[in-house]
Amino acid sequence: MLPMQSVARAIDEMRYAREKLGMRGGFLRPNPYHGNKMISDPMYEPFWVMAEELDFSIGFHEGSTTAMPTVGVDRFETDRAARHMISHTMEMMLAALSVIWGGVVDRHPRLRIAFLESGGGWIAPWLDRMDRHFDDQGFNDTAPKMRPSELFRRNCWISFEPVENSIAVLADYIGPHKILWATDYPHQDGFFPGAPNMIRERIGPLSAAAKHQVLAGGAMGFYKMQ
16 A cells, blocks of 8 residues: 555655565555545646556555545444445545546556446446536536546456446446456455356356456456566
8 A cells, every 4th residue: 555645655665666576556545635635636646657657556445444534424424334335435436537537547548547346336327427528518628638438448447346246237338358356355344255256157148258358357457467
């Protein structure tokens, strides 16, 4: 996890991880650091320049702590399940908006970005909504140069959980090579036993080539292992 409380130290840590340890990627929280500054803020531009230069994959992964600003959880203060659903999905949606609509991947065409452990089904309507505003002359004054869905397909990946029934449909929409999946291991609150088989069951209608992309190709592409 990169220490985004300091952009300079995050860059130092990223360089060390890549050049000294041979690591291929790191992750950030999707929540805003430094008050309400989203990850597309100009203050983070040196970080994205270095991530692209180092060919270092960046994943976003939410947590359940209250140490960082978290959208919407104040409306469900006593409902742990609701807070978990809100934080993991909605913070990731905002991070995706910042990265894609906010121009990060538009400016840095070789970046690889993943949205992790937030479910995957939300990405289709979210990209559709960004595309709609991109096409609307009344809303696109802050739009990136490229169509948001095209930027996602060029630069981004998304993680699905083995219990999600929409994975086969979404593979067709975003491309099977843009899908990652998780076992939820080593969470003590229960991971998905037999996760690879669960995924195989849900992608049954796909071709053999598409199944390979979902099960392995997506991860290999994100971490540039092929």
